[in-house]
Amino acid sequence: MRIAYKVDDLVRLVGEGRVEGQSAQLVVSIAALKQAQPGDIAFLSNLKYKADVVASRASVILVPEDFDGHPAAGQAFIRLAKPSLALARICREIERQLWPKPSPGIHPSAVLQPGAEVDAGAHIGPLCVIEAGAQIGAGTVLQSQVYVGRDARIGPDCWLMPKVVILEYCQLGRRVRLHAGVVVGSDGFGYDTNKGIHEKVPQIGRIVIEDDVEIGANTTIDRARFNETRIGEGSKIDNLVQIAHNVIIGKHCLVAAQVGISGSTTLGDYVVIGGQAGLTGHLHIGSQTMIGAQSGVTHDLDPKSYVRDSPAMPYMIAQKVHVLKSRLPDLFRRVSSLEETIGQLGGKLSVPAQPISSPLHKK
Amino acid sequence: MRIAYKVDDLVRLVGEGRVEGQSAQLVVSIAALKQAQPGDIAFLSNLKYKADVVASRASVILVPEDFDGHPAAGQAFIRLAKPSLALARICREIERQLWPKPSPGIHPSAVLQPGAEVDAGAHIGPLCVIEAGAQIGAGTVLQSQVYVGRDARIGPDCWLMPKVVILEYCQLGRRVRLHAGVVVGSDGFGYDTNKGIHEKVPQIGRIVIEDDVEIGANTTIDRARFNETRIGEGSKIDNLVQIAHNVIIGKHCLVAAQVGISGSTTLGDYVVIGGQAGLTGHLHIGSQTMIGAQSGVTHDLDPKSYVRDSPAMPYMIAQKVHVLKSRLPDLFRRVSSLEETIGQLGGKLSVPAQPISSPLHKK
């Protein structure tokens, strides 16, 4: 990475800080205290990692103003109010430097079909294809090898990374960010089976992706049967997620990697779904609900629910069940012992007793 | 979407129907009764949603012949025998209009290597690559940026959406429909571990995809170790599915999104697999078997089995287990109470009793 900061550059960049010690080394990278090497900047945000500061080989360390240690030889501290906030500022500056926004223009290798409308302020990278009737907004970047289908509309200030596919009639709002390989507008999975043949149900709806949505690499979103599939404003979706036809995702939801949401299910706002969870179709998930990783949701959920497991149950019950599940072998032995003892006491069981060892040795 | 129908156009299109009321608005979209806006057509297929008709803002509503309501001002009803069948006809017509089949020809930006054979009736879109020895059948569409590897064979009337990859020596039958980002012919995952090194086992087989198969976006299918991986006629596979080397999928199977099928497993015909299910390798799954979503199948299944859960068990048992699982905390308390009581009765347990609260408070 091609960055190189002097300590003074960093102070200027974060807008505050008092330097202690000095480092001849230019800062070219960021690292955690423990992994840092000369040339790295590191930071102490939590005093419980204080000891890591002493051992750190970082050239520059961001520390709280009143931190009671001192830099090693050839090392500089920058003392400031909130090291983590200062680091965030540095990261944003590095991001700006390492990912400068490409200037407007259309690469000569891109293919614009007659009738494609590209704003003069958009950047169309090499080998992109834009079909007839598609519109690309001002400030939008199609990085490379992107496909935009017939009559699709991409709003302003979007960033579509390499190999993104936007199919026919789909719409993106403003500042939408799509990672490499995202597919927007594949057909929903719908068939009518007649005489043993699965006849395709036409999938003629579209997809609307609202402003400020970000979608991770190779995620797929299916167009609606008719009407629309919709991803609400400010929602963020991770990699390899499957969103089926007619799904409506509310605003500001977070959907982790490899989640699958089946057809016609709707999410309220601020729903959070952990990785690899699956939701069956035609459900409604209330706002602010949290769904744990690998859950299997098969029924509607009220707002502010918190569930996990497959099939999903309330989080507190699931936690207990998880603990108890591993104690099942023990429980079977206890029940057998009870049966044995009750027999010795002369009790007659209506359900036959089983020997203590049986559950572990059968099958 | 660029459609616009007058009421009379719609009646002509479905071939029947009696118009009641009139709408000046052209129909430009389809929607559910509740969501519909002026300009939409909606339909009533189930009388239990009768009340939605009255409230609907749709410009045109398809209703059963004997429906006892009447259109609002500026709204038209079309009365006919089967509204859902009529809607299906309208959808197919819209599909034909919105997705017209591209005309034959090769876009000048496509790269055909010497020795590629493209039928004169095929459409090769922009920036496709067709390698030597590959054959593309009549009526087949390669939409854009598709890759067809050396000696691959694509039959007639297929549709390969943007970014589809067909690797070397793989074969597609007739009317195969592959969504964006599908990979056909990646290597199987096979290694021999010698002295700590995973040595690659050559994957030199091919893939055969039979007629009328449809495969969803970003799904991956691995070539066989030798011999072939095969997807049977009329089978439909959803998005982000993984099909490993040497898998044989029978005819008319349905495989939902994010399913994974491990190496050498074979499926009979009409097998249905729910989303996110996984099958281990070298299994045989009998015809007409149904596997629930998120199941984990680790053993062969007879024809017409119906299983779910991980590891998979018969559906009826799984349903009971799911209910009982959430009652485990209760069961542990009941067993503790039994142990306590039997102690009071003078019984001696061979497996030690545990206090009633323990399972819930211990880690």
Place this chain on the structure above:
Amino acid sequence: MRIAYKVDDLVRLVGEGRVEGQSAQLVVSIAALKQAQPGDIAFLSNLKYKADVVASRASVILVPEDFDGHPAAGQAFIRLAKPSLALARICREIERQLWPKPSPGIHPSAVLQPGAEVDAGAHIGPLCVIEAGAQIGAGTVLQSQVYVGRDARIGPDCWLMPKVVILEYCQLGRRVRLHAGVVVGSDGFGYDTNKGIHEKVPQIGRIVIEDDVEIGANTTIDRARFNETRIGEGSKIDNLVQIAHNVIIGKHCLVAAQVGISGSTTLGDYVVIGGQAGLTGHLHIGSQTMIGAQSGVTHDLDPKSYVRDSPAMPYMIAQKVHVLKSRLPDLFRRVSSLEETIGQLGGKLSVPAQPISSPLHKK
């Protein structure tokens, strides 16, 4: 597949073997004994499949030296010490023939931005894009439509299949093999939520992929928040796997299809993970650990652990729990029967008894 061997060619190729019988048919493919057709070579590695030899229609069969059967008319045996080893040699030779390494050079349709550095010994296929500052090593193949981002470094002798995306600043070592659609360098999934808005945490780190790594189709690997995500030497990753930001995978690990590894989790060496398993973030998984398919790992694991299930538990316990789980309906009945009997004996339970049938009929 365009291979065609006479029996003598095969003997020469494996370097040993005694021919018995003769086949006029050229060998053009490999198959299992049972599926083999004339023109196929098959092999007997395990004497328990002896009977399949007699029934096999293969033109040539590799058998152990002392095998006591004889070829049918028009069929040849090659008798040799280790049929499976001989087959492996034949497969490698076929692989060399069917996948010859493309010769060095840059296809005229590829787009090399000013400042891209491509070794003269590299092969850059059609419609690849190589951005400024990117370096491509000697002997490396970019098959077709590959994207290599700004300042990325691809070492020598790598093979990047069609549609692979390597984003900015990422690094590949030697002999790395990436299947179609792999994305290296998508952003990590990181947001700070302020006043209801998910603000993006810049993801400015890179990815380092060490020597001899192979990665399956459509797998996604996220760049680090800062610092790096790393895949260790000789590790093999299957299709549709998600590797989040800051994950460190050790050397010689095997990760099966559709696995998801959350942010900052680290794996030692020789870790094996079964398909569809998920690991939460910030874990450390010790070397030589095995994680079963569909497991959900939520805590650190010692070296040489062997776990499965979700949440993951030791393999031996999980096996018992799996058996017992399907016997839960029975256990509930047994406990009800105990409660009934203890009541008859005059015991007073502190937790109320439940009727025998209840668990199966409620809810």
